[in-house]
Amino acid sequence: MSRFPADRIEHVKRALHDRFRTDGVSALVCAAACGADLVALKTASELGLRRRIVLPFSVAMFKKSSVIDRPGADPWDWEKMYDQFVGEAESAGELQVLGYSPEDPEVYEKTNEAILDDAFAIAAPDEAELEALVVWDARLRSGHDYTAHFLHQAERRHMLVKSIPILDA
16 A cells, blocks of 8 residues: 555645644745655645755755656646756755765655754744644554654654644545
């Protein structure tokens, strides 16, 4: 079973929209992988939120490893969305390419940490609490679970962690 079934995309988009509005979110910091990242970027764009993209390595390499290697679901053309949002972020000075090696076994963990660090860096000085939002099936993967790593790193930084379950009705 897919961790992010295509039939759940609209559900997640609505849940993100509601969460962003309810919580008064002003900025989104994420990578731009297919699935939750790109759905969040689309939702944030529609709401006019600031969007910052943090990639572990080159735009082209990330696209190959985390975007076009997974099936989309019409009208969710992951590659087209990726190109659009990365282009917009680059034009706005909101694209950070970390320059990590794709061969580094901890590249995605390091990127998670950079994303969280960026969120702190761009937060308003008077912001009382930053929120980390996790979109997932709430099931730990064997081996590397990058979503669980992100969640734990956010908790370690004393961020308020909220979850949008992919499989909820």
